[in-house]
Amino acid sequence: SQQGEEDPQALSIQEGENATMNCSYKTSINNLQWYRQNSGRGLVHLILIRSNEREKHSGRLRVTLDTSEKSSSLLITASRAADTASYFCATDGTSNTGKLIFGQGTTLQVKP
Amino acid sequence: DAMVIQNPRYQVTQFGKPVTLSCSQTLNHNVMYWYQQKSSQAPKLLFHYYDKDFNNEADTPDNFQSRRPNTSFCFLDIRSPGLGDAAMYLCATSLSGGETQYFGPGTRLLVL
Numbered sequence: 001s002q003q004g005e006e007d008p009q010a011l012s013i014q015e016g017e018n019a020t021m022n023c024s025y026k027t028s029i030n031n032l033q034w035y036r037q038n039s040g041r042g043l044v045h046l047i048l049i050r051s052n053e054r055e056k057h058s059g060r061l062r063v064t065l066d067t068s069e070k071s072s073s074l075l076i077t078a079s080r081a082a083d084t085a086s087y088f089c090a091t092d093g094t095s096n097t098g099k100l101i102f103g104q105g106t107t108l109q110v111k112p
Numbered sequence: 113d114a115m116v117i118q119n120p121r122y123q124v125t126q127f128g129k130p131v132t133l134s135c136s137q138t139l140n141h142n143v144m145y146w147y148q149q150k151s152s153q154a155p156k157l158l159f160h161y162y163d164k165d166f167n168n169e170a171d172t173p174d175n176f177q178s179r180r181p182n183t184s185f186c187f188l189d190i191r192s193p194g195l196g197d198a199a200m201y202l203c204a205t206s207l208s209g210g211e212t213q214y215f216g217p218g219t220r221l222l223v224l
Contacts, residue, residue: 042202043213090213093210098162
């Protein structure tokens with residue numbers, strides 16, 4: 001079964017607005033990652049947050065992690081039409097299996 | 113630029129006709145992954161190699177095989193493609209397991 005559940009499944013906003021996506025997971029983790037996927041393309045890594053971190057920033061991206069609630073959020077500030085994509089969270093678990101398990105993703109549409 | 117390359121970008125095959133998808137990397141990463149992604153779904157891990165060690169997912173059909181002849185190359189063989197195998201196939205690499213993964217652009221497989 002999928003480790004990550006993402007919410008919402010789809011999000012439509014106007015350019016300039018902020019977009020927030022949430023991810024919940026089931027087991028303990030070493031880290032949680034967020035990826036972006038443009039339609040018909042491969043995934044691009046956005047940010048990795050470790051289990052001992054609570055918040056991380058990268059440009060217009062802000063990621064939070066709450067290990068007690070087993071949840072994470074990705075905030076994109078001042079969104080642009082080019083941010084239109086699907087966003088996936090992925091967790092590694094603590095079993096050191098070497099693999100990531102991806103959530104179902106949030107499809108973000110930013111209208112110009 | 114260091115990268116993950118997948119060839120071809122689009123592959124058309126006939127029902128039951130073996131097909132091989134290829135992936136190469138210039139990152140010198142230890143781990144290589146193959147994912148299957150169907151429309152509007154999360155990537156599903158098929159298997160991965162940690163160096164030469166092959167790790168198959170329990171629910172990966174026997175129809176799917178993989179080879180990693182050296183660090184740089186990894187192949188996905190589909191022995192007898194069915195209509196249900198039509199999907200995007202994504203290759204990814206990481207330096208070590210559970211860390212950031214770098215994805216290729218994917219190969220979209222169409223089965224006629």
